[in-house]
Amino acid sequence: SYELTQPPSVSVSPGQTASITCSGDTLGDKFACWYQQKPGQSPVLVIYQDNKRPSGIPERFSGSNSGNTATLTISGTQAMDEADYYCQAWDSSTYVFGTGTKVTVL
Amino acid sequence: QVHLVQSGAEVKKPGSSVKVSCKASGGTFSSHSINWVRQAPGQGLEWMGRIIPMFDISNSAQKFQGRVTITADKSTSTAYMELSSLRSEDTAVYFCARSIDNYGFDHWGQGTLVTVSS
Numbered sequence: 001s002y003e004l005t006q007p008p009s010v011s012v013s014p015g016q017t018a019s020i021t022c023s024g025d026t027l028g029d030k031f032a033c034w035y036q037q038k039p040g041q042s043p044v045l046v047i048y049q050d051n052k053r054p055s056g057i058p059e060r061f062s063g064s065n066s067g068n069t070a071t072l073t074i075s076g077t078q079a080m081d082e083a084d085y086y087c088q089a090w091d092s093s094t095y096v097f098g099t100g101t102k103v104t105v106l
Numbered sequence: 107q108v109h110l111v112q113s114g115a116e117v118k119k120p121g122s123s124v125k126v127s128c129k130a131s132g133g134t135f136s137s138h139s140i141n142w143v144r145q146a147p148g149q150g151l152e153w154m155g156r157i158i159p160m161f162d163i164s165n166s167a168q169k170f171q172g173r174v175t176i177t178a179d180k181s182t183s184t185a186y187m188e189l190s191s192l193r194s195e196d197t198a199v200y201f202c203a204r205s206i207d208n209y210g211f212d213h214w215g216q217g218t219l220v221t222v223s224s
Binding site for chain 1: 141153156201208
């Protein structure tokens with residue numbers, strides 16, 4: 001079955017840039033989405049179709065996808081961005097979520 | 107504004123079944139897919155399956171095939187997920203989420219905690 005691998009944790013200082021990777025076989029040939037989840041809350045879609053932001057998502061969130069890696073970038077990270085982040089892709093008629101990355105804003 | 111409202115928490119015995127509902131309002135229910143995603147305590151997100159109410163077509167992750175049934179009632183804009191032969195490892199928060207094509211899961215329910223315990 002298809003697998004998406006993310007680093008367990010990423011630390012970033014306020015105002016700096018955080019990059020979260022998501023690796024999967026030929027992931028660049030698929031569309032990648034990203035979700036933010038804060039403790040006790042439902043996930044929120046922050047990026048779809050590799051690099052598009054839903055209405056209401058700040059411009060500091062951006063995405064890219066090429067080769068075997070999709071990347072979520074948070075520019076000018078704020079304390080409110082501290083959360084778990086999950087990538088997602090569609091493969092063989094199923095959705096697959098990445099393993100998840102905890103972003104800590106120090 | 108789209109809202110997905112799920113049924114309340116459940117406590118079940120091992121070997122039994124649970125049925126969770128997800129009622130949609132404020133959008134076009136039939137034309138979107140309704141997905142079910144679960145999250146065990148302290149763990150990541152796991153896609154279970156989906157239904158496209160317009161076509162009454164459903165499919166599920168291989169892991170859950172034979173144990174999960176996903177249905178929808180277009181007349182009440184409600185989707186259901188039934189999981190059978192429950193075991194302790196099925197203890198999790200179960201979410202419903204709306205999607206269409208490759209636009210991601212843009213709206214989520216509040217989650218339903220299912221606890222499986224003897």
